[in-house]
Amino acid sequence: MVIRLLIVGMLLGGVIARLVMLNHTRQFTPPTAGLDRADLKRAVSRGDIDSQPYCFADDVAILLTVGRDGQPGQADYDDNLDGIVDDRRETGAVGSDDECLGPADSGYQAALDLPGTLAISKGGFVPCDVEANPPRALTAKWGWFVVGKEVAE
Ligand SMILES: [Ca+2]
Ligand SMILES: [Ca+2]
Known part of the structure; x- marks a missing residue:
């Protein structure tokens, strides 16, 4: 019962957040509509x-x-966890x-x-x-x- 109430509360919260955002931005349609x-x-x-x-x-x-x-990836950080900091294989690392x-x-x-x-x-x-x-x-x-x-x- 508590889980159902929690799920319903989360759904209502999401709907309310979306309505508040739409009301705040007044962007109900795309600019090219x-x-x-x-x-x-x-x-x-x-x-x-x-x-x-x-x-x-x-x-x-x-x-x-x-x-x-x-530096490849984040400087001074071993992005791909291979033990080598800033090796070429880190290029394009997420973050x-x-x-x-x-x-x-x-x-x-x-x-x-x-x-x-x-x-x-x-x-x-x-x-x-x-x-x-x-x-x-x-x-x-x-x-x-x-x-x-x-x-x-
Ligand atoms: Ca970099
Ligand atoms: Ca590395």
């Missing part, structure tokens, strides 16, 4: 909205950096300042020259011209927007 997707797509494609078109390139590196502390960066991320160019940076994959979105029929755009207001490639009829 009132927009017509076709109109937005057309505006992005024509360049009416402040945006940068992006095309996929299969030859760019996706990087894993050692972060601001300059560290290490970062995974693609060409569209800030700091990507600087990370290419940082010692300890690893290329872990290839393929990412890079800035391109509107004439290249880009599948994506990065808008200043809404972030990434998937335009989709136009198919010739």
Whole structure:
């Protein structure tokens, strides 16, 4: 009986917390909910909205950096518990300042020259011209927007 009351209390607490949060933020719908997707797509494609078109390139590196502390994982800590502090296999450890960066991320160019940076994959979105029929755009207001490639009829 006590467990049931505890579960019901937790559920009610969760519902009340969610209602308080919604009332506090007044964000009942996403900011793009009132927009017509076709109109937005057309505006992005024509360049009416402040945006940068992006095309996929299969030859760019996706990087894993050692972060601001300059050491794999957390500096001066044996993240992978192998007895060796700051060995290369700790790069990207959870809870560290290490970062995974693609060409569209800030700091990507600087990370290419940082010692300890690893290329872990290839393929990412890079800035391109509107004439290249880009599948994506990065808008200043809404972030990434998937335009989709136009198919010739
Ligand atoms: Ca680090
Ligand atoms: Ca280690």
